[in-house]
Amino acid sequence: MMRHPHVWMGLLLWSIFGQAQAAWTVNMAPGATEVSHAVFDLHMTIFWICVVIGIIVFGAMFWSMMVHRRSTGQVAAKFHESTTVEILWTVVPFIILVAMAVPATATLIKMYDTSEPDIDIQITGYQWKWHYKYLGQDVEFFSNLATPQEQIHNKTAKGENYLLEVDQPLVLPIGAKVRFLVTSADVIHSWWVPAFAVKRDAIPGFVNEAWTRVDKPGIYRGQCAELCGKDHGFMPIVVDVKTQADYDTWLTERKADAAKLKELTSKEWTLDELKERGDKIYHTTCAACHQPEGQGMPPLFPALKGSPIATGPIEDHLHRVFFGKPGTAMAAFGKQLSEVDIAAVVTYERNAWGNNKGDMVTPKDVLALKQAASK
Numbered sequence: 001m002m003r004h005p006h007v008w009m010g011l012l013l014w015s016i017f018g019q020a021q022a023a024w025t026v027n028m029a030p031g032a033t034e035v036s037h038a039v040f041d042l043h044m045t046i047f048w049i050c051v052v053i054g055i056i057v058f059g060a061m062f063w064s065m066m067v068h069r070r071s072t073g074q075v076a077a078k079f080h081e082s083t084t085v086e087i088l089w090t091v092v093p094f095i096i097l098v099a100m101a102v103p104a105t106a107t108l109i110k111m112y113d114t115s116e117p118d119i120d121i122q123i124t125g126y127q128w129k130w131h132y133k134y135l136g137q138d139v140e141f142f143s144n145l146a147t148p149q150e151q152i153h154n155k156t157a158k159g160e161n162y163l164l165e166v167d168q169p170l171v172l173p174i175g176a177k178v179r180f181l182v183t184s185a186d187v188i189h190s191w192w193v194p195a196f197a198v199k200r201d202a203i204p205g206f207v208n209e210a211w212t213r214v215d216k217p218g219i220y221r222g223q224c225a226e227l228c229g230k231d232h233g234f235m236p237i238v239v240d241v242k243t244q245a246d247y248d249t250w251l252t253e254r255k256a257d258a259a260k261l262k263e264l265t266s267k268e269w270t271l272d273e274l275k276e277r278g279d280k281i282y283h284t285t286c287a288a289c290h291q292p293e294g295q296g297m298p299p300l301f302p303a304l305k306g307s308p309i310a311t312g313p314i315e316d317h318l319h320r321v322f323f324g325k326p327g328t329a330m331a332a333f334g335k336q337l338s339e340v341d342i343a344a345v346v347t348y349e350r351n352a353w354g355n356n357k358g359d360m361v362t363p364k365d366v367l368a369l370k371q372a373a374s375k
Helices: 005-020 034-067 083-111 244-265 271-285 314-323 339-350 363-373
Strands: 119-126 129-134 139-143 170-173 178-184 189-193 198-202 208-212 218-224 236-242
Touching: 034 083, 119 170, 119 189, 119 198, 139 244, 170 244, 178 189, 178 198, 189 236, 198 208, 236 244, 244 339, 244 363, 271 339, 314 339, 314 363, 339 363
Parallel strands: 119 178, 170 236
Antiparallel strands: 119 129, 129 139, 178 208, 189 198, 189 218, 218 236
């Protein structure tokens, strides 16, 4: 029989969990922006104030316990109330709080000063992706998780940036004040990039503001910080900060891509071309719920393989993808995907996993539906 089971239990827990602290840290990171450095400095100021208070309070407590202990013959004083002591323990904490409030207020004012931005970007949260729109630039796109499903399902080794990589990052120029207008199209999300000291809730029907100015090029990563549903952990944020010249080049290319995409709507597509494009769109946008092989996760996410929707009337299938299904997790993709991408993914679903319907939806069909829905 063990006389001290709690000791052995403690050693056992340490041996199991003590080795799992590979990323153990004891402090905040300074970040990469003026505001993040201000937040870090504020944190350190408050931290050292608390350290001093702790040393004084515990020092006085232990000194009193040791010097005035009963074994040395000390006798407790006989007094009740002390105006001087009461004034001191009221005034001193008040002075400390004021001293802490001054730098805290200055930092908060700086964090919330979104005036006179160089660039405005609307950020919209969707389950489970981010939409970025550069206001006044005619550039907008969705940013989806790019980690392969094989890594998520432990079929291949996980990459260096597992679950923190996207197909299209948000791109910013160095030195520019960027204002973020954060909202949501479905549930509450939270756009959080620790290196920028930016964390704003994305709430349906509301627009929250934040801003940043990054002076060092590089890749900065973050995540949705609000529990937003089944795939909350698969909603990363990647920001690519470029030099002004590289940013201008990227912006020009994005505008050219947007113009080409509009031209593709009028192109005469073949079945194989739509299937090839739809394969990529499906695995980026739909596979998380309906699974890579279309088997779904019933009953919440029904299978598409052999389903009445994917093998039934093509108009019903297009309508479901475009408008979604109210009251379920099936989102409306009419505003999320382009006419070409909606046509491609519907065509792919109807001709994958043995469905083999042999029919297709064209971008012109989707454009007609969009125009009819807007009337």
